Amino acid sequence: MKVAAGECCGCGLCVAVCPQKCILMLPDAEGFPVPQVDESCCVQCQRCRKLCPVNREPAEAAACTPADPHCFYAISADAGMVAAASSGGIFPQLASRVLAGGGAVVGAAFDENWDVRITLIEDAALLVKLMQAKYVQAETPPELFRDAAQILKAGRQLLYTGTPCQIAAFRRFLGPGEWPGLLCAEVICHSVASPAVWRSYVRHTAGLAGSPVQAAAFRDKVSGWHQFSLTLDCGGRKYQQTHRESPYMRLFLRELISRKSCAACGFKQGSSGADMSLGDFWKLRKIAPAWNNDTGASMVIVHTEKGRAALAQCEFAAWQEFPMDVVKISNRAFYQSTPPHALRDDYFAAFAENGMQWFDPGRFFQKQSRFARLRERFFRWLAGGKKSRRA
Ligand SMILES: Cc1cc2nc3c(=O)[nH]c(=O)nc-3n(C[C@H](O)[C@H](O)[C@H](O)COP(=O)(O)OP(=O)(O)OC[C@H]3O[C@@H](n4cnc5c(N)ncnc54)[C@H](O)[C@@H]3O)c2cc1C
Helix, strand or coil, X not given: CCCCCCCCCCXXXXXXXXXXXXXXXXXXXXXXXXXXECCCCCCCCCHHHHHCHHHCCHHHHHHHCCCCCEEEXXXXXXXXXXXXXXXXXXXXXXXXXXXXXXXXXXXXXXXXCCCEEEEEECCHHHHHHXXXXXXXXXXXXXHHHHHHHHHHHCCCCEEEXXXXXXXXXXXXXXCCCCCCCEEEEEECCCCCECHHHHHHHHHXXXXXXXXXXXXXXXXXXXXXXXXXEEEEEECCEEEEEECCCCHHHHHHHCCCCECHHXXXXXXXXXXXXXXXXXXXXXXXXXXXXXXXXXXXXXXXXXXXXXXXXXXHCCCEEEEEEECCHHHHHHCHHHCCCCCCCCCHHHHHHHHHHCCCCCCCCHHHHCCCCHHHHHHHHHHHHHHCCCCCCCC
């Protein structure tokens, strides 16, 4: 494997394509999954290195970047879907249609330990498990690549969703060529958070409640879409905090617990090979006040004809095309990687020192001095953009 530790995106493709089965994904010192190769059985076939999406040639990335993307504001016609989803409920709209037609859907679900796994479903009753953003890195089990490809080989429809790097990994697993049944929808992604920090937070909350976590929602709209909450339900006791209050969400949104590779993501601007990107239509107050609401609105960026056709089949409560320029105002994460917080490495050092146990991250949020704030703003300006704070 020729990928530096800080560059690996943790997609797990190398494990899936190793003919010797000598690669395992194991947590690194910050709790992110990274490949570990058992050199004693490696036959140097180089499949892992050649297929790794991080090793793509710039020309390949350029060829995958959509030439003429279109940006849409969209809200699902099903108010229940909108309430249960993160944004405007476009993912469940797309997924329901595929499942109703006998197809399958891939997306991220919690497992029984509240870890997040990329999961394949064929039953509409399970769709709710894939709904809502889980702000923690999801692991892709190696067999999922094969199972998902099998669906396509059988001539069935497949909706494959995930972060841009996960979409790029699946595309590379399939190899070149067209798959008429495949629709890929990436989430607009600013970064993924450490599974170890999330796990420690779940354990900590269950400890406070004296009862295990029974339900978790990162995008609970109880206080509205703009003020979304992280809610953990522990045996009827609800731990509910808006993203501004929740220490976990503050760590995540300020890029203190993000994967290192996310700071130089190679899959921006739809270059993952996705047919569309799904995100939140933030900053509507500024862009189009008449379209603003607090129940949730999606930003859908369509990259291909297939993506456009799939979106056209959805039923909307509201939709409108906007010029691509608004993406820069609403959602810079589509275009740019988000730089890590200046104290990111300090946070992980303190977390490791604490035995990978949750601790009050208060000191990492202490107000910086005026000079430090100005310096940070200057460097951000130099880097070419304001730091995105929202997921
Ligand atoms: C880690 C992460 C970061 C994000 N960052 C941004 C951002 O910066 N700006 C923005 O506008 N939108 C971001 N989003 C996307 C946004 O939160 C919604 O997921 C998206 O708008 C789809 O919402 P929906 O209402 O259509 O349906 P939902 O039902 O909310 O759709 C959820 C979708 O997200 C996928 N998903 C959930 N968790 C994960 C995960 N851990 N890994 C991979 N896929 C996952 C599901 O498979 C499904 O496709 C992010 C999502 C994730 C998971």
